[in-house]
Amino acid sequence: MCCRKNALRDFGQCLAQLSCDKKFLHYISSMHDKFIAKTRETLVESETVPELPVAMSEAAQAEQPQGLAPTVADHYNKLQETGLAKRTESRIFYMRNFNNWIKSMAIGDVLDRLRRERGRDCAISVLDLCSGKGGDLLKWKKGRISRLICADIAATSVEQCEHRYHELRDRSRNDRHDGPLFLADQFIAADCFRVHLKERYQRPTTFDLCSCQFSLHYSFESHEQADMMLRNACECLSPGGFFIGSTPNAYELVKRLRASENGTFSSEVYRISFDPQMKDSQPPLFGAKYDFHLEGVVDCPEFLVYFPLLEKMAAKYHMKLVYKKTFGEFFKEQINDREGRNLIGRMQGLESYPADDGVQLSGGPSEYKEAEERIKEMTNPEDRRRPKVGTLSLSEWKATDIYLVFAFQKLSAEEISLKEKTQENDMTTE
Numbered sequence: 001m002c003c004r005k006n007a008l009r010d011f012g013q014c015l016a017q018l019s020c021d022k023k024f025l026h027y028i029s030s031m032h033d034k035f036i037a038k039t040r041e042t043l044v045e046s047e048t049v050p051e052l053p054v055a056m057s058e059a060a061q062a063e064q065p066q067g068l069a070p071t072v073a074d075h076y077n078k079l080q081e082t083g084l085a086k087r088t089e090s091r092i093f094y095m096r097n098f099n100n101w102i103k104s105m106a107i108g109d110v111l112d113r114l115r116r117e118r119g120r121d122c123a124i125s126v127l128d129l130c131s132g133k134g135g136d137l138l139k140w141k142k143g144r145i146s147r148l149i150c151a152d153i154a155a156t157s158v159e160q161c162e163h164r165y166h167e168l169r170d171r172s173r174n175d176r177h178d179g180p181l182f183l184a185d186q187f188i189a190a191d192c193f194r195v196h197l198k199e200r201y202q203r204p205t206t207f208d209l210c211s212c213q214f215s216l217h218y219s220f221e222s223h224e225q226a227d228m229m230l231r232n233a234c235e236c237l238s239p240g241g242f243f244i245g246s247t248p249n250a251y252e253l254v255k256r257l258r259a260s261e262n263g264t265f266s267s268e269v270y271r272i273s274f275d276p277q278m279k280d281s282q283p284p285l286f287g288a289k290y291d292f293h294l295e296g297v298v299d300c301p302e303f304l305v306y307f308p309l310l311e312k313m314a315a316k317y318h319m320k321l322v323y324k325k326t327f328g329e330f331f332k333e334q335i336n337d338r339e340g341r342n343l344i345g346r347m348q349g350l351e352s353y354p355a356d357d358g359v360q361l362s363g364g365p366s367e368y369k370e371a372e373e374r375i376k377e378m379t380n381p382e383d384r385r386r387p388k389v390g391t392l393s394l395s396e397w398k399a400t401d402i403y404l405v406f407a408f409q410k411l412s413a414e415e416i417s418l419k420e421k422t423q424e425n426d427m428t429t430e
């Protein structure tokens with residue numbers, strides 16, 4: 001509790017220093033522009049560009065014009081597609097399904113919101129920003145959207161995503177019970193935090209929803225990248241359209257960092273390492289790097305996303321926050337919904353405890369103490385059968401509870417014009 005308070009205070013102080021000036025984003029971007037101008041001046045003055053060492057240090061890599069994006073793209077391009085059999089054997093089988101369930105529920109929720117506001121049969125156009133191999137294609141199919149554009153930096157993943165879509169389309173055509181599948185006519189391989197995607201769309205495009213799952217933290221390497229991510233996510237949204245996503249919760253990470261011995265903390269399935277010096281210092285707003293390792297899935301540098309900053313930056317694109325919840329909070333809420341409970345069962349998002357006959361638990365006995373407690377509370381001495389509960393091993397829970405899920409909504413056309421008028425008035429009175 002005390003660590004959480006400290007983390008909140010440090011981050012709070014960090015933002016307060018800037019946000020007390022209502023033009024703090026202008027401040028950041030003008031500082032950044034000055035910095036870039038200064039760097040250019042120095043290069044022009046010295047004329048000779050120093051030779052780079054053969055093996056670049058991490059610090060030198062970060063100063064490269066592309067920052068750490070090539071490292072991230074390379075990692076995801078090399079990730080092998082694993083078959084169902086291999087996935088079932090994985091130590092994080094249930095956690096991956098659980099995370100997928102969270103995404104399904106968040107996507108279902110936002111599609112419901114859109115249909116409530118615009119009518120049951122409204123056409124819904126979606127941008128899947130950082131779509132990877134197309135892990136959410138089936139969710140878009142189930143959500144009966146009408147059009148999808150996918151974009152990701154990892155070209156191999158984008159190819160696999162397109163291939164998966166074509167397979168899905170062929171299956172849909174051959175299945176007379178399937179309705180028409182959404183149209184996915186553009187798969188863009190590009191650094192979505194540096195490339196202006198609007199210039200890449202083959203025809204004028206408006207989206208009703210942008211979804212950026214488990215990815216936006218890579219953009220917080222710099223203010224410029226985070227701003228381009230938000231521009232791509234939000235500028236083509238129709239008024240009232242949504243931007244949803246999932247990302248690690250900086251409060252939780254900083255809390256664990258403060259409690260760590262030397263900047264590294266882990267469970268059986270994940271490991272996060274910060275520069276040990278970060279343990280007792282204030283993380284910067286951009287470029288607060290840590291290395292994230294998740295059993296067989298992720299092994300990459302990532303950056304802290306301080307959520308109030310994301311919220312402020314999103315306001316530039318006329319976005320207002322609808323909700324932000326930790327996975328734990330979102331789970332508790334959605335599991336009360338009958339559909340959510342049924343879906344988590346079908347998706348195998350929780351492990352049965354005690355294990356069914358002949359099935360081995362994912363973790364050791366010490367990983368299920370809470371489930372054991374719950375069973376004790378539920379057990380009726382007259383029942384001969386021991387009840388079962390759905391759970392995750394503690395190590396998986398510690399890894400998944402790092403994340404939060406959020407939704408922003410674009411202001412209505414009237415709200416946008418009112419906001420612009422107010423800003424104009426503010427400028428003239430200053």
Ligand SMILES: C[S@@+](CC[C@H](N)C(=O)[O-])C[C@H]1O[C@@H](n2cnc3c(N)ncnc32)[C@H](O)[C@@H]1O
Nearest residue numbers: 076130131132135152153154191192213215218
């Ligand atoms: C953890 S995966 C998530 C993939 C997908 N959204 C999902 O939920 O299954 C992170 C994705 O972010 C992508 N990514 C990272 N940096 C990016 C960038 N600069 N531009 C576009 N995509 C990026 C990676 O290539 C990878 O596919």
